[in-house]
Amino acid sequence: MNKLLYIQASPRNERSNSTDVANTYIKTFKAAAETNSVSTLNVWDMNLPEFDGDRLNAKYSFLHGQNPSDAEAAAWQEIVFIAEQFKAADRYLFSVPMWNFSIPYKLKHFIDVITQPGLTFSFSPETGFQGLVTGKPVTAIYSRGGEYNNDEAKGMDFQKPYLEMALGFIGFSDINSILIEPTFADPDSVSHAISTAKDLATTLANK
Numbered sequence: 001m002n003k004l005l006y007i008q009a010s011p012r013n014e015r016s017n018s019t020d021v022a023n024t025y026i027k028t029f030k031a032a033a034e035t036n037s038v039s040t041l042n043v044w045d046m047n048l049p050e051f052d053g054d055r056l057n058a059k060y061s062f063l064h065g066q067n068p069s070d071a072e073a074a075a076w077q078e079i080v081f082i083a084e085q086f087k088a089a090d091r092y093l094f095s096v097p098m099w100n101f102s103i104p105y106k107l108k109h110f111i112d113v114i115t116q117p118g119l120t121f122s123f124s125p126e127t128g129f130q131g132l133v134t135g136k137p138v139t140a141i142y143s144r145g146g147e148y149n150n151d152e153a154k155g156m157d158f159q160k161p162y163l164e165m166a167l168g169f170i171g172f173s174d175i176n177s178i179l180i181e182p183t184f185a186d187p188d189s190v191s192h193a194i195s196t197a198k199d200l201a202t203t204l205a206n207k
């Protein structure tokens, strides 16, 4: 049994370039073995909890080695559920549009919910921060209207570097990337970008 968790971050559904390439990955992965299974979390359909009040205070209690109050502990349970659901997979796939040089805010919200002490990372003064989601591969598909994979523009890319840093912080080290760029261009350039991305998705899904 090999369980893939797919985090879908574009709200454009069948019009989405990143979802289109993710579907190629998923189709290949499912065909590779009968025991391969896929769960999808569409961050636009999730009712993600607000991360303030008792939930936020619970995080600070854990970080400072203190016990949360009963109200904080109760509020924290919703965070635990989502983080444990995330950790239950064997491998991961993210489809991520670039929004204003970074990631869509719903995906940032999801990352803020799952990046938690005692759940996806640990901290001690002796060892510092350590990620707890280890030994699992992840593939992230990045679509962007412009082109950022060059010396001139790469400093404006806060999408891929941010997600890779956030994933690395919680323990991922086998991080694979698929770029779809440019998607704001002439039809030939766009279809070349998509087919190149689908080829790489097929290769990575069979890995």
Ligand SMILES: Cc1cc2nc3c(=O)[nH]c(=O)nc-3n(C[C@H](O)[C@H](O)[C@H](O)COP(=O)(O)O)c2cc1C
Pocket: 010, 011, 012, 015, 016, 017, 018, 019, 096, 097, 098, 099, 100, 101, 102, 143, 144, 145, 146, 147, 183, 184
């Ligand atoms: C709110 C919003 C912000 C965007 N910001 C950028 C941007 O900063 N840079 C860029 O190159 N493209 C930007 N785009 C274009 C998208 O990255 C591009 O259309 C991409 O292919 C979307 O992926 P999707 O088709 O999977 O949704 C933006 C699109 C939207 C809707």
